[in-house]
Amino acid sequence: MEKQSKQQPRQDDLIKNELKSIINAIKTHIEFERGFGIDTVTISKSINNLPLPVYHKKTLPLESPAINSSSDHISKNEKVRSRKLLEELRNEILSCHKCPLGKTRTNLVFGVGNPTADLMFVGEAPGRDEDLQGEPFVGRAGQLLTKIIEAIGLNRKDVYIANILKCRPPGNRNPLPEEIVLCLPYLIKQIEIIKPKVLCALGTFAAQTLLDTKAPVGTLRGKFHAYKGIPFMVTFHPAYLLRNPNDKAKVWEDMKKVRDLLNELLQKDKNYST
Ligand code: SF4
Incomplete structure (x- = not known):
């Protein structure tokens, strides 16, 4: 007993x-x-x-407030300048044939969104829908990315979305190392023009390329790294989430960290300017 x-x-x-x-x-x-x-x-x-x-x-209230404003602190001149520079870069690479993907693509998929976005997403490469429409993340994975963006209180037009590769690899195969080497300078220029406060890599290729590492996305995600001084979050690619819905909660945890850091950085800007 x-x-x-x-x-x-x-x-x-x-x-x-x-x-x-x-x-x-x-x-x-x-x-x-x-x-x-x-x-x-x-x-x-x-x-x-x-x-x-x-x-x-x-x-069901969120744990912390959504992001208040995306780019109110950026001057009109700066927005016009960034838009113009991005347009010039796009025109420059419209006829790019540096790698064989230039021959097989339907459309070049440059990038889309706010030219002075505080938050920039970087994916892997265009898929079939993106190749047909010339815009990144427009298929099912793109719809999920839009939901992810809205979940942190932003709209798709507030952020900038681009890929490592600007042309579709046939059959949606993985990008080849030589294709990445040839195409990466375009993405680097986009980041330099947009000057986001926070970068978010979607999936293995974006994370490993920008962080110059071979570490798997599962170990890179969930914490901030830095890309040329810019806070850099790694999370799963939305296409992966469609196949592995159980990992959505991990992405939500990552995105809450992105939301909170953006809020903090925007608040600092606000305090500095008053
Ligand atoms: S993938 Fe990049 S490097 Fe290759 S053709 Fe397209 S734009 Fe040029």
Whole structure:
């Protein structure tokens, strides 16, 4: 009997801890779903036979405020100048045939978005939809990226989106090292013109290329690195998330860090100018 009473508190603790971790997991899941624009959370009937609870997003506040403004602090002249420089760069590479992808592409996929964006995303290479439309991230992965951007309180037009490669590798194969070497200077120029406060690499190729490392994305993600002094977050590519939806929560954690750092940097700018 004495033995049982000693074991009882430990079992209670175990159950409490288990319940805590389940509740935390549910909270993270709800916050993530809400952040990615999903209105309701459905709990499987297999858990029990109780009526299914439905959570509406308005009842679930975010942990910290969304980003207030994207580029109010940037002068009109600066925006005009960046737009012009990007346009000149685009015209310069429209007929690029430095690598064989220039022959097989339908359209060059230069980049899209705010020419003075505070946040710039860098992906891998155009896919089929992007090649046809001449714009990065317009397919299913692109729709998910738009949701990710909106989840941190920005619109797609507030940020800038570009890829390491400007032309589609046939059959969506991985970029070859020599293609990356030849195309990378264009992306570097884009970053120099846009001067984002924060960079976010989407997936292995963007992360490994800009950080000059062979480390896997799984170990690079979740913390800030630096690219030429710019805070640089690494997260999973949206196309990977479509195949591995369980990792969406990790991306949501990464994006909350991006949102918080951007808010902090924008607030510093505001304090400095007043
Ligand atoms: S992928 Fe880059 S380097 Fe190759 S042809 Fe296209 S723009 Fe030129």
